[in-house]
Amino acid sequence: SDSHFPIPISPSDVDYSHHYPHFFPSEKCDHDNDNAPTPKIRFADIGCGFGGLLVSLSTIFPDTLMIGMELRDKVTEYVKERILALRASNPGQYENISVVRTNSMKYLPNYFGKAQLSKMFFLFPDPHFKEKNHRRRVISHQLFDEYACALEIGGIIYTVTDVEELGDWMRSCLEDHPLFTAVPEDELEVDPVVKLLTSATEEGQKVARNGGQTFMAIFRRIAYRTDL
Numbered sequence: 001s002d003s004h005f006p007i008p009i010s011p012s013d014v015d016y017s018h019h020y021p022h023f024f025p026s027e028k029c030d031h032d033n034d035n036a037p038t039p040k041i042r043f044a045d046i047g048c049g050f051g052g053l054l055v056s057l058s059t060i061f062p063d064t065l066m067i068g069m070e071l072r073d074k075v076t077e078y079v080k081e082r083i084l085a086l087r088a089s090n091p092g093q094y095e096n097i098s099v100v101r102t103n104s105m106k107y108l109p110n111y112f113g114k115a116q117l118s119k120m121f122f123l124f125p126d127p128h129f130k131e132k133n134h135r136r137r138v139i140s141h142q143l144f145d146e147y148a149c150a151l152e153i154g155g156i157i158y159t160v161t162d163v164e165e166l167g168d169w170m171r172s173c174l175e176d177h178p179l180f181t182a183v184p185e186d187e188l189e190v191d192p193v194v195k196l197l198t199s200a201t202e203e204g205q206k207v208a209r210n211g212g213q214t215f216m217a218i219f220r221r222i223a224y225r226t227d228l
């Protein structure tokens with residue numbers, strides 16, 4: 001249950017120096033840097049599973065801090081170990097990725113301030129097929145208000161699923177929201193992140209092996225929409 005993992009009271013309550021020691025030099029020996037801004041997490045992978053996306057993104061954006069949020073304890077521990085092992089065998093690399101065990105549906109605002117994030121990922125979220133369980137989906141109209149708050153203007157939400165009904169649901173939640181607009185096709189073609197959505201994660205690889213179809217919805221956070 002939730003009581004088994006720590007819940008920060010606000011984003012500033014989280015000590016990220018344990019997550020990204022290379023980006024948070026120890027205070028004692030770094031007085032010259034007293035005025036340097038505290039680095040902030042910019043990408044969040046919601047329901048990151050075994051962490052394949054973070055690992056792939058890490059080397060593409062080596063100066064960007066990113067975090068996975070994962071509900072399952074054992075899976076979170078696995079991702080932690082995976083990152084530590086990658087850091088050990090590739091010195092200086094994979095220092096920008098980490099993971100927290102949390103329920104992102106409840107505690108996202110405890111981790112991220114307003115307009116902090118530039119990218120959010122929802123890759124192969126649990127479908128919760130039955131209508132009475134739709135409230136358990138990590139994508140919903142209400143939750144998009146929170147996601148809109150955490151994303152900066154211009155920030156992007158990437159979603160993908162192999163479940164057509166869920167794909168339609170995610171797309172319609174985004175289309176209905178006044179603070180999101182679809183990223184045009186020509187921009188998606190040159191975005192290096194897009195091809196990772198179906199290839200980088202463990203779930204994506206499973207779907208690809210089985211020849212399954214995938215459904216993407218990729219939307220940008222905007223200030224307001226004039227077409228509603």
Ligand code: SAM
Pocket residue numbers: 046047048049050069070071072075102103104105106122123124125126138201202203204
């Ligand atoms: N994104 C990964 C991938 O593509 O391989 C994992 C997909 S898996 C089907 C969905 C993941 O979301 C599971 O690992 C599950 O534990 C996690 N999850 C479900 N609800 C969550 C929540 N409320 N907060 C954080 N993680 C959640």
